[in-house]
Amino acid sequence: MTHVGKVYRPPSEAHSYLLQATIGCSWNRCTYCDMYRDKPVFRVRPLVETLREIEESGRRYGARVDKVFVMDGDALVLPTEHWLELLGALRAAFPGLRRVSCYAMAGNVIEKGPADLARLRAAGLQLLYMGPESGDPATLKRIAKEGTFEEHVEAAVLARAAGLELSAIFLLGAGGVERSEAHARASGRLATAMDPRWLSALTLTVVPGTPIARLEERGRFVLPDVPGLLQELRWFLDEAHPTAATFRTNHASNYLPLAGELPRDHERLCGVLDAALQGRVPLRPEWRRGL
Numbered sequence: 001m002t003h004v005g006k007v008y009r010p011p012s013e014a015h016s017y018l019l020q021a022t023i024g025c026s027w028n029r030c031t032y033c034d035m036y037r038d039k040p041v042f043r044v045r046p047l048v049e050t051l052r053e054i055e056e057s058g059r060r061y062g063a064r065v066d067k068v069f070v071m072d073g074d075a076l077v078l079p080t081e082h083w084l085e086l087l088g089a090l091r092a093a094f095p096g097l098r099r100v101s102c103y104a105m106a107g108n109v110i111e112k113g114p115a116d117l118a119r120l121r122a123a124g125l126q127l128l129y130m131g132p133e134s135g136d137p138a139t140l141k142r143i144a145k146e147g148t149f150e151e152h153v154e155a156a157v158l159a160r161a162a163g164l165e166l167s168a169i170f171l172l173g174a175g176g177v178e179r180s181e182a183h184a185r186a187s188g189r190l191a192t193a194m195d196p197r198w199l200s201a202l203t204l205t206v207v208p209g210t211p212i213a214r215l216e217e218r219g220r221f222v223l224p225d226v227p228g229l230l231q232e233l234r235w236f237l238d239e240a241h242p243t244a245a246t247f248r249t250n251h252a253s254n255y256l257p258l259a260g261e262l263p264r265d266h267e268r269l270c271g272v273l274d275a276a277l278q279g280r281v282p283l284r285p286e287w288r289r290g291l
């Protein structure tokens with residue numbers, strides 16, 4: 001397994017085979033993101049090299065691999081034919097393969113369109129991780145996120161119609177103190193409209209050297225304090241009404257790990273949050289948090 005630079009994957013892919021099919025992120029502009037600064041120039045890893053790695057890993061790990069996460073930042077940007085070669089090779093190399101997933105940006109999903117998404121699904125791509133981070137247009141613009149509220153909904157509708165599962169990720173604190181409630185409530189509404197199978201919230205960590213850190217230094221961005229971030233989660237849940245989603249805030253960046261099914265556990269999750277807001281639930285200490 002060869003990886004260039006730092007590797008990022010969702011918590012739920014902790015036991016997956018990580019295949020690096022692209023290097024970096026083709027967008028690489030989000031103001032809070034430090035993930036691929038060590039790989040500032042996005043490139044596609046040569047197909048022949050990736051296929052060789054899959055073949056070798058198949059010989060080495062074979063039936064032990066049941067999940068594959070295709071990296072880096074937005075691997076769905078790869079041309080459909082390139083993806084089909086990868087998926088075919090993965091099926092051949094790993095006979096016990098149950099799931100292939102990747103990060104995806106709204107624009108990539110829309111550009112693929114219904115026919116190509118269906119071909120990818122039929123070839124074994126199963127799950128897309130999409131991170132709109134916010135549903136608030138002003139916040140989306142400020143953090144330079146790719147895709148609008150409407151484009152994320154369009155992408156989600158296309159992906160679901162093709163039979164792909166969606167995991168949608170939102171970022172507490174992304175709107176700063178100024179947009180806190182608008183950001184949280186609009187994010188909940190976007191979660192409802194995207195109607196993902198998996199839904200999660202992370203908490204923004206301002207990383208030194210990022211554009212948002214420079215705004216913070218100049219007093220032009222203020223991250224809500226811990227009660228403010230918990231309140232955002234409460235507002236988010238007020239508005240988030242997916243049909244049937246597993247909701248988690250177990251990412252290391254969060255102060256309060258929650259897990260439940262929506263809508264079934266809505267009341268219980270809100271109850272835990274209200275107790276936390278009243279100081280009756282212990283929070284994850286700062287030293288145990290991570291990006």
Ligand code: SF4
Pocket residue numbers: 025026027028029030033034035036073074105146
């Ligand atoms: S799309 Fe994702 S990986 Fe790319 S810059 Fe934005 S947050 Fe970072």
